[in-house]
Every structure is written in structure tokens, then in C-alpha cells.
Amino acid sequence: MKSVKFSRQRECIKNYLMSRKDHPTADMVYEAVRQEYPNISLGTVYRNLNFLVEHGDIIKIRCDESCDRFDANISKHYHFICRNCGRVIDLEMIPVDHIDVLAGEHFSGVIEGHQAFFYGLCEVCKNSQTEKS
Amino acid sequence: MKSVKFSRQRECIKNYLMSRKDHPTADMVYEAVRQEYPNISLGTVYRNLNFLVEHGDIIKIRCDESCDRFDANISKHYHFICRNCGRVIDLEMIPVDHIDVLAGEHFSGVIEGHQAFFYGLCEVCKNSQTEKS
DNA sequence: TTTGATGCAAATGTTTTGCATGCAA
DNA sequence: TTGCATGCAAAACATTTGCATCAAA
Numbered sequence: 001m002k003s004v005k006f007s008r009q010r011e012c013i014k015n016y017l018m019s020r021k022d023h024p025t026a027d028m029v030y031e032a033v034r035q036e037y038p039n040i041s042l043g044t045v046y047r048n049l050n051f052l053v054e055h056g057d058i059i060k061i062r063c064d065e066s067c068d069r070f071d072a073n074i075s076k077h078y079h080f081i082c083r084n085c086g087r088v089i090d091l092e093m094i095p096v097d098h099i100d101v102l103a104g105e106h107f108s109g110v111i112e113g114h115q116a117f118f119y120g121l122c123e124v125c126k127n128s129q130t131e132k133s
Numbered sequence: 134m135k136s137v138k139f140s141r142q143r144e145c146i147k148n149y150l151m152s153r154k155d156h157p158t159a160d161m162v163y164e165a166v167r168q169e170y171p172n173i174s175l176g177t178v179y180r181n182l183n184f185l186v187e188h189g190d191i192i193k194i195r196c197d198e199s200c201d202r203f204d205a206n207i208s209k210h211y212h213f214i215c216r217n218c219g220r221v222i223d224l225e226m227i228p229v230d231h232i233d234v235l236a237g238e239h240f241s242g243v244i245e246g247h248q249a250f251f252y253g254l255c256e257v258c259k260n261s262q263t264e265k266s
Numbered sequence: 267t268t269t270g271a272t273g274c275a276a277a278t279g280t281t282t283t284g285c286a287t288g289c290a291a
Numbered sequence: 292t293t294g295c296a297t298g299c300a301a302a303a304c305a306t307t308t309g310c311a312t313c314a315a316a
Contacts, residue, residue, distance in 0.1 A: 005290050005295050026281080041298045046281060048296090062195060066306085067280060080240065092239035099229050100251065106225035107213065109255040115197075116249035118233065122242040138270050138315050159305080174273045179306060181271090199281085200305060 009033065009040055010048045017058055017072035023079070023088040025067050063088065063117055082122035084129075089122060142166065142173055143181045150191055150205035156212070156221040158200050196221065196250055215255035217262070222255060 016032050017024065024032070030045045049070055052058040061069040063081050069088060080089045096116075104111040121129065149165050150157065157165070163178045182203055185191040194202040196214045202221060211224045229249075237244040254262065 110253040112253035120243040120245035
């Protein structure tokens with residue numbers, strides 16, 4: 001059986017993610033943690049991000065981008081992705097679990113849950129587009 | 134202005150996707166089309182898949198995998214992904230567009246739509262797990 | 267003939283991994 | 292001292308792209 005050892009780097013990564021609401025990418029985490037641990041490697045960042053995901057401390061978000069994003073807010077919530085600037089924003093929204101029931105009505109397997117994200121224009125992009133027209 | 138030329142390869146890729154309901158990956162498309170065009174390259178497959186997506190002939194599905202999947206069913210619909218075997222299945226389900234309204238209630242941007250997928254166990258995996266226990 | 271599409275290979279971007287060394291317990 | 296975690300570099304993947312050639316119009 002294997003135990004888990006404390007690691008300054010992992011702690012730093014976790015703290016950084018908890019301090020942000022903008023769902024950083026692995027590379028953003030790397031750049032940030034490098035301020036404190038200049039010798040940290042990207043491999044270590046990835047290893048720890050995966051570790052934290054597997055232990056339920058953070059979640060991995062896959063939107064429509066080429067790279068993953070990470071979020072220390074592990075409460076059930078939805079995201080909004082701006083189609084203009086790519087920003088990922090947490091939505092204040094009660095989980096719509098009733099759609100799991102709807103999904104299961106004509107389905108012979110078991111629906112255990114869903115993942116969803118919303119898209120459109122964030123407030124900033126909405127306003128800048130209004131100005132232009 | 135640039136025009137679009139007919140291409141046997143593109144036609145073959147499109148026809149293959151229309152014949153399947155299992156949402157093939159780029160590599161699966163490559164292997165299939167290679168039966169008819171042994172010299173086709175992966176680059177051409179990707180170029181045509183992107184072309185078809187941009188022209189609205191097919192859609193690109195990003196679930197929780199490392200690679201994208203493609204679907205010639207362009208009608209608005211939801212997918213189910215089996216957490217055991219990874220199968221991607223179309224759900225017979227009326228679009229739940231009212232959740233866009235809910236999402237917009239405490240949000241200052243513009244919600245234009247959503248994407249969602251459901252997960253759980255497909256019928257096959259559900260049954261095989263029952264047998265084991 | 268013109269120009270978009272192809273095949274090939276090299277390049278890109280993201281993520282993972284092998285291995286010797288470092289550090290927590 | 293033990294063995295998990297790290298740093299580094301190489302590898303693994305999925306996808307894209309440059310370029311000479313091919314083929315549709």
C-alpha cells in the first residue's frame with residue numbers, strides 16, 4: 001500500500017487554484033507556481049493536477065478548447081464560456097438534475113449525472129460589441 | 134473569393150460518417166476511408182473533417198476523452214457517454230432549452246445556448262455488472 | 267489552364283513518462 | 292532509511308501545416 005507524502009509544490013498549486021476564479025490552464029498554473037518555485041517542472045505541475053483531480057480536491061474542465069482548465073471549486077456548478085474572449089465564468093445556478101430523468105425516459109442504460117456548459121457573450125464582450133454597432 | 138471543389142475523399146468521409154451512429158474519432162475515419170482510398174493521409178482526413186464542421190455538415194463532439202469525435206447527425210441532440218466502456222450514444226430527448234433561461238437569471242452576459250452530455254452505464258455495461266455481483 | 271485538394275513529412279501543442287536525485291516521514 | 296515526489300528530458304498523442312503534385316472545373 002502506498003501513502004501520500006506532503007509536497008510544498010502540490011500545496012502551492014492547490015493554494016493557487018483556490019485563490020483564482022478564472023479556471024487556469026496547466027500552463028497558467030506552471031507560470032504562477034514558478035514565481036515561488038522557479039525550478040518546478042511542467043511535469044510536476046501535470047502530475048499534481050492529476051493527483052488533485054483523482055483525490056477530488058479540484059476538477060478538470062473540458063470546454064471547446066485545445067487544453068484543459070482546472071477549478072478548485074468542487075461544488076456542483078455550471079460554467080459559462082464566452083464565444084468571443086474565451087473567458088470561463090462560474091454560473092450562479094441551481095443544479096437542474098431533473099434533466100437526468102428526462103434523459104433516462106427513452107434510454108435503457110443508467111443515467112448517473114450530466115455535465116453542461118453554457119455559451120454566449122460575457123458582459124464585457126456584450127458591451128464592447130454594442131459600442132461598435 | 135474562393136470556391137469549393139468536389140473531392141472523392143471528402144465525399145467518402147461524409148458518407149462514412151452518415152452511415153455510422155457510433156461517433157467515430159478521426160483515426161477511425163482514417164482507417165475506414167483507407168479501405169477505399171489506401172493512399173489517403175491523416176492530414177487530409179483532418180482537413181476534411183474540419184471543413185465539414187465549418188460548413189455545418191457534421192459536428193465535433195468533445196466529451197471527456199483525449200480525442201474528438203465526429204457526428205453526421207447535425208440535429209440538436211444530446212449524448213450519453215458510458216463511464217465503463219466509453220461508448221457514445223445518441224439520446225432521444227427533447228432539447229431542454231429552458232435551462233438557458235435559468236442560467237441567465239443571475240448572469241449579466243448573454244446566454245446563447247448550452248452543450249450537455251449525460252454519463253452513467255450503458256445497457257450492455259449495466260447488465261454485465263449485474264451478472265458479476 | 268487555373269486553383270483548390272491531396273499525400274507526405276515535418277512541425278506543433280499538450281500531456282505523459284522514465285529515471286536518477288531529493289526530501290518527507 | 293524508506294519510498295513517494297521532483298526535475299529534467301525524452302516520448303507519446305492528437306492535430307496542424309508547408310510544399311510539391313494531382314485533379315476538378
